[in-house]
Amino acid sequence: MDAKEVKVPAVLLAIGMAIMVAAGFQEAGAEGATTVLMGIGIWVAILVAMGIVALFLVAAVLGLSFGPASHASLKLAAIFVFPAGIGMLLPDGFGWLVELVLYVSLLIYLFELEGKEVIFCMVAIWFVRWVAVILLAAIMAATLAG
Secondary structure: OOOOOOHHHHHHHHHHHHHHHHHHHHHHHHHHHHHHHHHHHHHHHHHHHHHHHHHHHHHHHHOOOOOOHHHHHHHHHHHHHHHHHHHHHOOHHHHHHHHHHHHHHHHHHHHOOOHHHHHHHHHHHHHHHHHHHHHHHHHHHHHHHO
16 A cells, blocks of 8 residues: 555644644643643544545545545545644744645645646635634634533
């Protein structure tokens, strides 16, 4: 089996999650880390679940195949988590650009996509990211209010 089917995505996913956990501790300290890590966990769950569905829809519309569902889901989870983790390490004005390059590079590397396919996937990724942030805000607000 090719390394980019399982090994590379699994490592990217683990690194992305580790970075997010470290960023959560750095942001909130040991006292507030539980709340921040809970927020990150909810955001990642929403992001990955919605992202996988969205990109499978894009694939269906464009007539693409991401391969076996289990491998594709792992790759897509890595594509959503790793760039977001790296983006948490960088200043706001610069992080989005690095994330964009990582998303595009990973889509091309892991799925061998071409121009139009990458553009459609990127539109779906950015849409999902914004919806995930809005849903997280709503969940956190409801949690804090109730």
